[in-house]
Amino acid sequence: MVEKRTPVPVGEAVHRLSTQNVSGKTELIPLEQSFGRILAEDIYASHDVPAFDRSPYDGFAVRAADTQNASQDEPVRFKVVGEIGAGSLFTGEVKPLQAVRIMTGAPIPAGCDAVVMLELTKEISRDEIEIKRAFPQGANISRQGEDTKKGTVLVRRGMTINPGAVALLATFGYRHVKVAVKPLIGILATGSELVDVDEPLTPGKIRNSNAYMLIAQIERAGGKAVYFGKLDDEFEACLKAVKQALTEVDFLVISGGVSVGDYDYVPAILQEIKASVLFNKVGMRPGSVTTAATVGEKLIFGLSGNPSACYVGFELFVRPMIRKALLADKLHLRKVQAVLGTDFPKPNPFMRFVRARLSHQAEKLVAAPSGKDKSGIVSSLGETDCFIVLPSGTRGYEKGMVVDVLLLEDDEGSEWPWNDIVRSYK
Numbered sequence: 001m002v003e004k005r006t007p008v009p010v011g012e013a014v015h016r017l018s019t020q021n022v023s024g025k026t027e028l029i030p031l032e033q034s035f036g037r038i039l040a041e042d043i044y045a046s047h048d049v050p051a052f053d054r055s056p057y058d059g060f061a062v063r064a065a066d067t068q069n070a071s072q073d074e075p076v077r078f079k080v081v082g083e084i085g086a087g088s089l090f091t092g093e094v095k096p097l098q099a100v101r102i103m104t105g106a107p108i109p110a111g112c113d114a115v116v117m118l119e120l121t122k123e124i125s126r127d128e129i130e131i132k133r134a135f136p137q138g139a140n141i142s143r144q145g146e147d148t149k150k151g152t153v154l155v156r157r158g159m160t161i162n163p164g165a166v167a168l169l170a171t172f173g174y175r176h177v178k179v180a181v182k183p184l185i186g187i188l189a190t191g192s193e194l195v196d197v198d199e200p201l202t203p204g205k206i207r208n209s210n211a212y213m214l215i216a217q218i219e220r221a222g223g224k225a226v227y228f229g230k231l232d233d234e235f236e237a238c239l240k241a242v243k244q245a246l247t248e249v250d251f252l253v254i255s256g257g258v259s260v261g262d263y264d265y266v267p268a269i270l271q272e273i274k275a276s277v278l279f280n281k282v283g284m285r286p287g288s289v290t291t292a293a294t295v296g297e298k299l300i301f302g303l304s305g306n307p308s309a310c311y312v313g314f315e316l317f318v319r320p321m322i323r324k325a326l327l328a329d330k331l332h333l334r335k336v337q338a339v340l341g342t343d344f345p346k347p348n349p350f351m352r353f354v355r356a357r358l359s360h361q362a363e364k365l366v367a368a369p370s371g372k373d374k375s376g377i378v379s380s381l382g383e384t385d386c387f388i389v390l391p392s393g394t395r396g397y398e399k400g401m402v403v404d405v406l407l408l409e410d411d412e413g414s415e416w417p418w419n420d421i422v423r424s425y426k
C-alpha cells in the first residue's frame with residue numbers, strides 16, 4: 001500500500017523548520033575577505049569622521065573676519081605664512097591678514113575659520129595673495145564629526161557586508177571582521193538515471209543538473225556546499241552515504257527519491273536513521289513531496305528530483321535555515337508586490353510558485369512567468385529571479401493582477417512573508 005501523506009500549508013512547513021534550534025557560529029576573518037559575508041557584530045564609529053576640521057578644497061585657509069571688507073574694487077592682501085598638504089599639520093597660529101596654502105584633506109590651521117578656493121584668489125608674489133570677496137565664518141570647512149559622530153551604529157549585525165560596509169570597517173580600523181561562519185551543507189544526488197556533467201548521454205539517462213544547481217543555490221544563500229557525488233537508487237549504498245555525510249555537515253540536502261516510487265528510498269532511510277520527520281508533503285506546486293527531518297542537531301532535506309521542484313524547495317525551506325545559521329534576522333525571501341506580466345490560466349489546487357523574471361515597465365514592477373511551469377522543467381530556471389506566489393483556488397490569474405513575489409537575488413529578506421498573501425482574484 002502506498003503511504004498516505006498529509007500536506008501541510010507552506011507557512012506551517014516553514015514554521016516547523018524555522019523553530020528548530022540551529023546554532024550559528026562566528027569567526028574573525030581578514031577585512032579583504034569580508035565582502036558578501038554576514039556581519040556578526042554591530043559596527044560603531046570608534047571616532048568622529050572627519051576626526052578633525054579639514055579643507056574640502058585646494059586653496060588658502062584664512063580668518064573669515066579678515067575678508068569682510070574685500071571686494072572687486074578693494075581686494076584684501078594676505079601674507080602666505082605656510083603650506084600644508086593632506087597628512088601634514090600647520091603648527092603655528094595664524095595671525096590677522098595671514099593665510100596658509102592648504103590642500104584638500106589637510107587640517108585647518110589654528111586661528112583660521114574659512115577656506116578660499118585657489119580659483120578665487122590672485123597670486124601677487126610667492127608669499128602674497130589677494131582675495132576679492134568676503135567669506136563667512138566656517139566657509140569651506142568640513143567639520144569634525146560632520147560625516148559621523150563617535151558612537152553612532154553604522155552597520156548592524158546580520159547585514160550582508162557590501163563594499164560600503166567594507167569602507168566603514170576600514171575607516172574604523174577593523175583589520176579583522178567578526179562574521180557568521182558559513183554553515184556546511186552537504187549534497188547527495190540520487191538516481192540511477194544520472195550521468196555526470198562530463199559523461200556522454202546514453203539512452204534512458206539524464207545529466208545530473210540538480211547537484212550543481214544546489215551548489216549554486218547554497219552559495220547564493222551564503223552557505224558552503226560540499227558535494228558528495230551521485231548515487232544509484234540502491235538502498236544500502238544510499239543509507240551508508242547519508243550516514244557518512246551527516247557526520248561531516250550541518251545540513252544535508254538529498255535530491256530525488258523522496259516520492260512514493262519503488263526506488264524512492266529517502267523515506268525509508270529517514271526511518272532507518274530514526275530521523276524525526278517535520279513534514280513530507282507540502283501544499284504547494286512544484287515541490288509537494290519536499291521533506292524535512294531532524295537527526296540530533298542536524299537537518300535533512302529531501303528535495304524532489306524534478307529540477308523546478310528541487311529549486312523551489314531549496315529556496316523556500318533550505319535557504320531560511322542557512323540564513324538562521326548565518327545569524328540573519330530576516331530569514332525568508334523578501335516579498336514585494338508586482339503586476340502579473342502574462343495570464344496564468346491554470347487553477348491551483350495548491351499554492352503555486354511560478355518561476356518568473358522581474359522588470360520595471362512604465363514605473364510598475366512586472367513579474368513575467370519565465371516559461372514552462374511543470375515541476376520537471378529545467379529550461380525556465382535560467383531566466384528566473386523571483387517566484388510569483390499564486391494562492392490555491394479554482395480560477396486562473398490574469399495579466400495585470402497584483403501578485404506577491406518572492407525575490408531570489410536579494411539579501412535583505414523578509415521576517416515572515418507567509419501572512420496576507422495577495423489573493424489576486426478580480
Ligand SMILES: Nc1nc2c(c(=O)[nH]1)N[C@H]1C(S)=C(S)[C@@H](COP(=O)(O)OP(=O)(O)OC[C@H]3O[C@@H](n4cnc5c(N)ncnc54)[C@H](O)[C@@H]3O)O[C@H]1N2
Pocket residue numbers: 189190191193194206207208209210211255256257258259260261264287288289303304305306307309375376
Ligand atoms: N504516484 C506518484 N508519483 C509521483 C508523485 C506522487 O505523489 N505519486 N509525486 C510526483 C511529484 S509531485 C514529484 S515532484 C516527483 C518527485 O520525485 P522524487 O523526488 O522521488 O525524484 P525521482 O523520482 O528520483 O526523480 C524525479 C524526476 O527528476 C529527475 N531527476 C532526479 N534527480 C535529478 C538530478 N540530480 N538532476 C536532474 N534531474 C533529476 C528524474 O530523472 C525524474 O525525472 O515524483 C512524482 N511522482
Ligand code: MOO
Pocket residue numbers: 284285286287288289290304306308309310375376
Ligand atoms: O512535488 Mo512535485 O514538484 O509538486 O511536481
Ligand SMILES: [Mg+2]
Pocket residue numbers: 256257258259260261263264
Ligand atoms: Mg521518484
